[in-house]
Amino acid sequence: MNKSFLYKNTLMKIIMSSLINLPTPININYWWNLGSLLGLSLSIQLISGIFLSMHYCPSIEMAFNSVILIMQDMNYGWIMRIIHSNGASMFFICMYIHIGRGIYYQSFNLLKPWIIGVIILLLTMMTAFLGYVLPWGQMSFWGATVITNLLSAIPYIGQTLVEWIWGGFAVDSPTLNRFYSFHFILPFIILLMVIIHLTLLHEEGSSNPLGINSNIYKILFHKNFSFKDSITFIITFILLSSFMLQYPFLLGDPDNFIKANSMITPIHIKPEWYFLFAYAILRGIPNKLGGVIALMSAILILLILPFINNPKKYNLKFNPLYQINFWLLFSTFFMLTWLGGQEIETPFIELTQLYSILYFMIFINMNWLNKIWLALLIK
16 A cells, blocks of 8 residues: 555656656747647546536437436536537637647647647547537537548448448437447547657657757746746636636537437538538538548648658748748638638639638648748858
8 A cells, every 4th residue: 555655656746747847948938838728628628528428318319308408407517518518619729729839830840749739630620520419409410411421432432331330321329329439438549649749749849939959948847837827727717718608609500409300401511610621621622532532631731741841951930931821821721711611602612612722732832932942041
């Protein structure tokens, strides 16, 4: 017993020491706080999700009613569900800003943490999609039907794969059971990937706005940056609480307040706002298989950044062409998100195709921007 207590006490000391005594670049700003905010968001989702799972029933007959029961009859069930649904939006806001900061300041040159980060993004998107199906509203049901049907575009095995995931010939009770199980398990896998992400980041050292890697310009994480993190925690908590209590269902779809009905199709099927940019790219391509490939490429294209922006060859820290390209990427992402929520009609179809091409061209052109900037510097 004493040995076990001693071991746990020693382990906690090592963990706390690694956080308190972590050498951190002296010049990092508040954009570097998004990592800790993501940790806070993940903790909120895990805790609220565990409480919700105690009263949720993963069957097509009871799922919708169990959500109503949680909202109306369970003590503080309403606040748990609102925290969980709006916490997902906060999670993605922090994640997209975190990725944007990584692109702007070229943090992708830390190869291993960046690759693990992209994997975390994919797992988070998968978890969020599975969770969106669980309330078993109209948009949940038809969203699951549309998205899972995309796998049928895979040659030869597509239809078999879709039916295997469904557990039948349509989205039904086996599908909901499976989605619930994976939605519960995946956050713990994400937590494991986050630990790996942080471990690799601590091995290589955090990036900073100027790209200085020398230990001379580093200070201890605590109390300097832990205090800054606590400030952003408080601000984020106040903003989330204010939004959650005043506009709890603003980011949701009204059709999801109607119980799923396979005989009635919603007029406009669309996912949650954080998937709309990828959904717009999917819709912009008339070919089904081409749309699925473009959908996956929109996320996986982040993996090419460390290989086309070699810091040993090019210095992009103060490249105005790169900064223009970044803000063009930001505006394109914003426009695709808006277009993904619009009707499939002219001129939205043409605009979606134009911005989809522009989205991929921005990433591809980064290598040429490096060469152009280098040529200008030599001259």
